[in-house]
Amino acid sequence: EAQVTQNPRYLITVTGKKLTVTCSQNMNHEYMSWYRQDPGLGLRQIYYSMNVEVTDKGDVPEGYKVSRKEKRNFPLILESPSPNQTSLYFCASSFGAGGPQETQYFGPGTRLLVL
Amino acid sequence: AQKITQTQPGMFVQEKEAVTLDCTYDTSDQSYGLFWYKQPSSGEMIFLIYQGSYDEQNATEGRYSLNFQKARKSANLVISASQLGDSAMYFCAMREALGEKLTFGTGTRLTIIP
Numbered sequence: 001e002a003q004v005t006q007n008p009r010y011l012i013t014v015t016g017k018k019l020t021v022t023c024s025q026n027m028n029h030e031y032m033s034w035y036r037q038d039p040g041l042g043l044r045q046i047y048y049s050m051n052v053e054v055t056d057k058g059d060v061p062e063g064y065k066v067s068r069k070e071k072r073n074f075p076l077i078l079e080s081p082s083p084n085q086t087s088l089y090f091c092a093s094s095f096g097a098g099g100p101q102e103t104q105y106f107g108p109g110t111r112l113l114v115l
Numbered sequence: 116a117q118k119i120t121q122t123q124p125g126m127f128v129q130e131k132e133a134v135t136l137d138c139t140y141d142t143s144d145q146s147y148g149l150f151w152y153k154q155p156s157s158g159e160m161i162f163l164i165y166q167g168s169y170d171e172q173n174a175t176e177g178r179y180s181l182n183f184q185k186a187r188k189s190a191n192l193v194i195s196a197s198q199l200g201d202s203a204m205y206f207c208a209m210r211e212a213l214g215e216k217l218t219f220g221t222g223t224r225l226t227i228i229p
Contacts, residue, residue: 033216042119042206042219043160050215058216090160092217100148100210101167104217106160 002027004107006091012113013081021076021110023091031094031102032074033058034066036087037109043090049074081114088112117142119207121220128197129228135182136192136223138207144168146212149190151181154204154222163205166190194225202227 004025013019025032033048035058045058049068063085065077074093078085089110094102118141128134140149151163166174166181174181182191194201204224208217 031214035217035219040221042221043208043217044219045216048215056215088158092160094214096214100144100146100212100214101165102148102210102214103150103162103165104210105162106152109158109160111158 002105004091004093004105006089006107006110008110009108010111012115014115015082016080019078019081019112021078021089021091021112023074023076023107024072025074025091025093025105026072027093027095027105028071029093029095029105030071031096031104032068033092033104034064034074034076035090035092036060037090038087046076046089081112083114086112086114117144117209117211117218119209119218119220121207121223123223124221125224125226127226127228130199131196134194134197134201134225136194136205136207136225138190138192138220140188140190140207140209142188142209142211144212148210149181149183150208150210150217151179151190151192152206152208154206156203160206164192197227199227199229201225 034046035043047066091107092104096102149166153161207220
């Protein structure tokens with residue numbers, strides 16, 4: 001089954017404790033992206049990757065890191081989480097590296113609570 | 116800068132009625148894509164429908180259609196014969212010509228009343 005998977009789905013952590021949210025897709029997609037969703041704000045892009053070893057900042061990159069060492073994986077790293085990073089996080093992917101017609105498919109989401 | 120505006124925070128609609136969810140957008144690109152996603156209470160984001168800026172006909176997918184008015188920069192989602200399972204949050208989004216990101220609106224929460 002073609003899908004985007006994220007792990008963990010739920011996470012409660014404490015301020016300052018490094019964490020990684022994994023994202024993997026099995027569709028051989030070139031483009032991958034991370035978003036966070038907060039009430040009243042919709043989804044905002046954190047980082048994106050056009051291909052392996054190619055990443056760039058989105059609208060809200062502060063406090064996050066990413067890497068794209070393999071085509072299928074795009075982990076999101078919070079080196080020192082803070083309470084304002086409590087949010088619902090989505091990973092997404094699309095076939096092409098660009099172009100407005102490319103539909104992004106989303107993972108199931110990761111709910112993160114930082115105490 | 117791109118912007119998506121959804122002016123209806125919430126809507127209540129009787130089952131079996133049609134419903135229109137509003138979306139207006141702002142971009143300086145000539146080539147762009149417009150998308151609608153559904154987010155049920157379980158949280159996942161489900162792709163519904165796509166409209167390209169150069170498409171001459173309105174997109175349709177089953178009970179979903181997109182009322183695309185390019186001159187007005189609007190891309191309203193129409194759901195025909197609404198069902199209880201349509202109750203969800205709906206997001207309008209736009210992807211720019213280079214495709215680096217989706218810009219989302221703030222969403223409309225649709226509730227279908229039996």
